[in-house]
Amino acid sequence: MALEANECVEITARCLCRAYSFTTTVPQSDLPLKASACHCTSCRHSTGALYTCDAPWPGPTNEIRRSSLSRYVFTQRTHIRFCSTCSTPMFFEEYYAGPEEPSGYGVFTGTLGNNDLGGGKRLVSTVDHIFLSDTLDGGASVWMRETGSGDGTRAKRWFGPRDKSEEVPDDWPPISSLPAADVKSEAADIPVRCRCRGVDLVFHHGQMLADFEGKPRTEIPRFIDPVTHKTLGSFDACNSCRLSLGTDVIYWTFVLLRHLSFPEGTAGRQEDLPLFPQTSADLKAAVLAQENRDPRFGTLSLYASSSDVQRYFCSRCSATVFYACDEHVDDLDIAVGLLDAPDGARAESILKWSLGATPSWRQDVVGGWRDGLFTDIVKEAEAWRIERGYPKGWRRAELEEAKKKGETKD
Numbered sequence: 478m479a480l481e482a483n484e485c486v487e488i489t490a491r492c493l494c495r496a497y498s499f500t501t502t503v504p505q506s507d508l509p510l511k512a513s514a515c516h517c518t519s520c521r522h523s524t525g526a527l528y529t530c531d532a533p534w535p536g537p538t539n540e541i542r543r544s545s546l547s548r549y550v551f552t553q554r555t556h557i558r559f560c561s562t563c564s565t566p567m568f569f570e571e572y573y574a575g576p577e578e579p580s581g582y583g584v585f586t587g588t589l590g591n592n593d594l595g596g597g598k599r600l601v602s603t604v605d606h607i608f609l610s611d612t613l614d615g616g617a618s619v620w621m622r623e624t625g626s627g628d629g630t631r632a633k634r635w636f637g638p639r640d641k642s643e644e645v646p647d648d649w650p651p652i653s654s655l656p657a658a659d660v661k662s663e664a665a666d667i668p669v670r671c672r673c674r675g676v677d678l679v680f681h682h683g684q685m686l687a688d689f690e691g692k693p694r695t696e697i698p699r700f701i702d703p704v705t706h707k708t709l710g711s712f713d714a715c716n717s718c719r720l721s722l723g724t725d726v727i728y729w730t731f732v733l734l735r736h737l738s739f740p741e742g743t744a745g746r747q748e749d750l751p752l753f754p755q756t757s758a759d760l761k762a763a764v765l766a767q768e769n770r771d772p773r774f775g776t777l778s779l780y781a782s783s784s785d786v787q788r789y790f791c792s793r794c795s796a797t798v799f800y801a802c803d804e805h806v807d808d809l810d811i812a813v814g815l816l817d818a819p820d821g822a823r824a825e826s827i828l829k830w831s832l833g834a835t836p837s838w839r840q841d842v843v844g845g846w847r848d849g850l851f852t853d854i855v856k857e858a859e860a861w862r863i864e865r866g867y868p869k870g871w872r873r874a875e876l877e878e879a880k881k882k883g884e885t886k887d
């Protein structure tokens with residue numbers, strides 16, 4: 478049942494490990510909170526998400542200011558306050574009136590609860606997408622042209638800051654400028670870097686291509702397109718991922734550990750030093766090493782969100798880097814926001830996005846306001862796929878084929 482306009486809604490922002498939690502109440506009439514999504518290179522690399530999304534925190538701020546949340550000086554006027562245990566970025570602390578006192582706090586919308594507001598109402602509406610020129614390809618904004626308020630209202634997209642730059646036209650970037658769907662993946666070495674460069678690695682996509690060229694489907698990992706050899710770009714609705722990156726929608730891609738390395742020249746010549754760990758167990762041991770820790774791991778830290786899951790992040794700027802679980806011995810999820818692909822934020826020269834498919838862990842958002850948000854985003858991604866004349870991704874085609882044959886209920 479829908480709430481009355483004067484009724485209050487309790488909203489809570491919390492981090493993944495629950496060390497930090499902030500609660501306030503807002504009148505129903507003040508919802509949805511108006512948020513702004515920033516797609517700039519710095520936002521992507523300091524979270525691992527394809528954008529940051531924040532809304533002015535509608536409650537008292539003293540408790541936040543005095544909290545022991547860690548601080549990363551993002552810019553002179555903006556600091557990120559994050560949990561150093563689990564890496565959740567919780568607030569942008571703003572110093573717009575000078576360096577002495579914060580002038581306000583923007584809460585990362587992914588840290589907010591999944592309240593059921595009734596009647597399909599949303600807690601957050603993303604009214605602006607800013608700094609799209611940094612993405613080169615429009616980034617995730619192409620799937621988020623609506624505000625997410627559920628009524629079809631269009632978000633404004635800006636090349637730079639809101640109101641102080643040009644608005645992005647609907648047909649930017651032109652579809653003809655984007656990589657075609659059926660073109661083979663490019664043999665590229667893609668940097669994987671956080672904002673502060675404390676984590677600085679390389680994804681050898683070219684090596685991956687060489688490894689699987691001409692191999693039968695059965696020998697190619699589940700996350701690699703058997704035809705183009707692009708790796709899957711997935712949409713993820715998982716509650717823990719949302720909390721750990723601080724955004725509502727999470728985008729992962731996947732990699733075999735043997736296709737990762739340190740950049741050459743970071744600490745002596747590569748050939749004199751051990752390779753990047755080849756299994757998730759070795760990576761865990763190397764990152765947790767108390768003695769003689771390899772300095773090339775830099776600020777890479779981990780939080781075990783359950784006994785068999787390791788979430789890797791930068792301890793300085795809070796960027797999420799990898800998701801690893803013991804079940805997957807030799808592969809990892811990489812946060813797409815950290816990739817420096819030459820073609821743009823969506824990295825379509827090496828990734829194939831799972832457009833229009835059911836996001837992973839879709840069940841996590843059922844029963845709350847994000848349920849509708851994910852329905853909208855999937856619908857927009859599917860419309861955009863059709864507009865571009867892209868075929869369905871192989872994973873989706875395989876699942877739909879299996880469903881037709883009655884092999885799976887999913």
Ligand SMILES: [Zn+2]
Pocket residue numbers: 492493494495496497560561562563564565
């Ligand atoms: Zn935490």
Ligand SMILES: [Zn+2]
Pocket residue numbers: 515516517518519520521529608
């Ligand atoms: Zn930004």
Ligand SMILES: [Zn+2]
Pocket residue numbers: 671672673674675676776791792793794795796
């Ligand atoms: Zn960092």
